[in-house]
Amino acid sequence: MCVLAFAWCAHPRWRLVAAGNRDELHARPADPLARWARPDRLIAGRDRQSGGTWMGVSELGWFAVVTNLRGFGTPEPGRSSRGALVTDLLAGEGRFADPDRADLSTFNPFNLIFADAGEARFLSNRPETLRSRLAPGIYGLSNGALDEPWPKTLRLKAILLDWIVGGAAGPEALLEGLGEERLPDVGIASAVPSDAPFEPAQSPIFIRHPVYGTRCSTVVAVDTEGRGTIVERRFDAAGETVGETALDFSWAG
Template sequence: MCIMAMAWDAHPRWHLVLVGNRDEYHARPAAPLGRWTDRPGLIAGRDLQSGGTWLGVAEAGRAAIVTNLRGYGGPQADRASRGALVTDLLAGDGPYADIGQAALDDFNPFNLILVERSRAYFLTNRPAPLRTALTPGLYGLSNGTLDAPWPKTLALKAALLNWLTEGADEPEQLFAALRLERLPEAGIAPATPSDAPDEAAASPIFIRNPTYGTRCSTIVAIDREGLGRIVERRFDAMGAMTGVTAEDFRW
């Protein structure tokens, strides 16, 4: 997952709204969004290469998303899968389920946001392991530091803010923002190139590339009563939509 925007505890109706794109090599196999039979209560897509997920929700009252972190070189094959960290935190079991004790250095460079019913956290492991409680607000994250003013991050945060202030109900406006293929002009370009050689140094929100590009767009919306919906749209190597999945749940 390479970009997301999130409003947490910042709106009278919505407890959490999270929108994001997963950018990945098209050759890497993945299962669509769904309920996991081996981790009851977990709803997410699944990386079929390593077994974890990049974004998901748990009916126990958790949501989490991970992004890669630029500037530290390509991934090392002997490291644990970053998706395992997301999965354990969501499920509340496994070797990385305890946010305070999880060995963050086991993983290649990452950023992660975990939201619970009454708390939210930002985790990273570069340049050193960090666990930070978040205050209610609007956040954006790509492959740099939290809220780094990259053009695409600013644009997605602005789209989410507009959706919230306009009192919208349907996700189409947010999905349209996640499909933006024009690089916004406002903001500061990344200072370091992507560790994925097929990704441009400064890319738009939606990456159309036959080798490495946007694989899916996901929206999570949970109201103050705990009623939630997660919707995933999937895309092929040419950027055409190949499927949609939606799941309703309650925290």
């Protein structure tokens, strides 16, 4: 994911709400949101190149999302896939399944939010390994540090806050917000590091570009009873909608 707003225990009905866009090269193949045959009980899109995912849920009771972290140079080939970290966390098995013990230094720079029914956590590996618990509230994440005030991140947080204050009904308003293409007017300039060559210095939430742009918008909502919905809206290289998938799931307990 390249821009995300995340609400943790910020509404009496909703335990967790996440809304984000995955920005990626259009040439990089991916499978749409689905229930995976293996690992089972995992619901996510799948990156065909690395085999992992960028955002998803497990019916075992877990949520995870990862963003690349810019400003530390170009990614080093041969390092562990950040998508594999998300997949192992959601599956509850594999080399990186334990967030307290996983060697995060093996990955290129990343930010990650991992949540279950009881707590939400933030993990990163630059400039050093960081594992911290998130207090109830609304957070924003792009390709900088957690809550770094990139204009599009601030704008998406505001959209999520408006959704919560306005009744927090269904995901459609959040999906529409994720499609916003105008430059955010939040009074803060941002600079994108040189290792993000396809992204302009100030970009909208939705990036329409024939080479590198928004590939999908995803909304996840889990209520206090553990009932959840995940919705993915997909786009082609012209930025046009080419598909949408919505799946319900349940967390026990």
